[in-house]
Amino acid sequence: MIGSGNVDRLATVVLGGIASAVVAIALFVVYPETLTDLLGVLIAIATVLVGLRFAGNVADSLFPAYDVAEVAVEGPISRDGGGGPLPTSPGATPADDVVEQIDRADDDDNVRALLLKLNTPGGEVVPSDDIRLAAKRFDGPTIAYATDVCASGGYWIASGCDELWARDGSIVGSIGVIGSRVNASDLAEKVGLSYERFAAGDYKDAGTPLKELEEEEREYLQSLIDDYYDTFVERVSDGRDLEPEFIRDTEARIYLGEEAYDMELVDHLGTRREIEDELADQLDTDEVVVEEFEPERPLMARVGAGAQSVAYALGAGIAGVADERGFRLRT
CATH class of the missing domain: 3.90.226.10 (2-enoyl-CoA Hydratase; Chain A, domain 1)
Known part of the structure; x- marks a missing residue:
């Protein structure tokens, strides 16, 4: 089925093309008997193409094909x-x-x-x-x-x-959150690498793979995961109209x-x-x-x-x- 909007667009493009062709022929060529006339034909074709493009743009504006x-x-x-x-x-x-x-x-x-x-x-x-x-x-x-x-x-x-x-x-x-880290401390020790810490703030290097996690760092990182999870549950509960407990139970x-x-x-x-x-x-x-x-x-x-x-x-x-x-x- 062709919608009325598509018919209107097509009619606009066709009319624009015909008008462009008439104008081009009237201005540039009657019969291509000479090189000049042939050049006129080429100019006429170019004019028609420009006219079709312009008519298409007008049709898209006046009669949009999508909603x-x-x-x-x-x-x-x-x-x-x-x-x-x-x-x-x-x-x-x-x-x-x-x-x-x-x-x-x-x-x-x-x-x-x-x-x-x-x-x-x-x-x-x-x-x-x-x-x-x-x-x-x-x-x-x-x-x-x-x-x-x-x-x-x-x-x-x-x-x-x-x-x-x-x-x-x-x-x-x-609907969940996971945190992970690579623990390379044992490997570093075997190959002779050591970790020297230069940081301002106790938790600045929490999660660094070249050292073991301390319990306080583990709790800190887990708290970040819990906060993200609470936000996730809240977004889904509000947007999908689901009970938070139901979401957590998944x-x-x-x-x-x-x-x-x-x-x-x-x-x-x-x-x-x-x-x-x-x-x-x-x-x-x-x-x-x-x-x-x-x-x-x-x-x-x-x-x-x-x-x-x-x-x-x-x-x-x-x-x-x-x-x-x-x-x-x-x-």
Whole structure:
């Protein structure tokens, strides 16, 4: 079915092309009998092309072909899109790019709803929350939909949307936090390395891999994890209207889409086509036209979910480096 907006756009472009052709022929050529006439033909063709381009721009402005913006969050989430801390993790999603796309969609008068495509095992905490806030302040219906993986930071983001959809086989959940460090003190001793401390502040080097953790340092690092976890639970509880105790009882498990739906971690199970039908009902229109919004600057190479994303979601969740000392914090 061709919508009336598309018909109007096509008519505008055709009329613009015809008008450009008539003007070009009248100005530059009647019959190409000489080299000058041939040059006129070339100029006429160029004029028609310019006219079509101009008419297309006018048509896009007067009769927009889309009313829903789609923004994708794929791969681990970081501030600038640098690779994750794990060597097998896919290229990360630059959170600033995603926020810019959502804000640009919100400023676009043609866009009436937002589709947030989530295929991510998570990522850094603050960038994930920035995307959640951008989705939350979007002026219109917002639907997040999980393709392969919507775990940890992906679920954090989804809590800022009106609805969360998934497929039966989507991986959903991992609402938890983990901290880790490499203890290389024994290895350092065997190879003759020693650690000399120069620091201002008792906890400045807490988590350094070249020395054993003291009990006070262990409690300090655990308190950071607990604080992040409390924030995570609060975000999900507020955004998804779930009881905090229920969220904690999941113990950071992951669930397939069908079980997540039964637990009300997901609002609906369905395909992309069914999501578009739901949006059409919400916007009171026969059908919606989705425009994929891309970042205005080139993205670094992004790798699809596949086996790497699934393995990353199972083993890591949100992955972020707490600081330069070697203590890694993931939620």
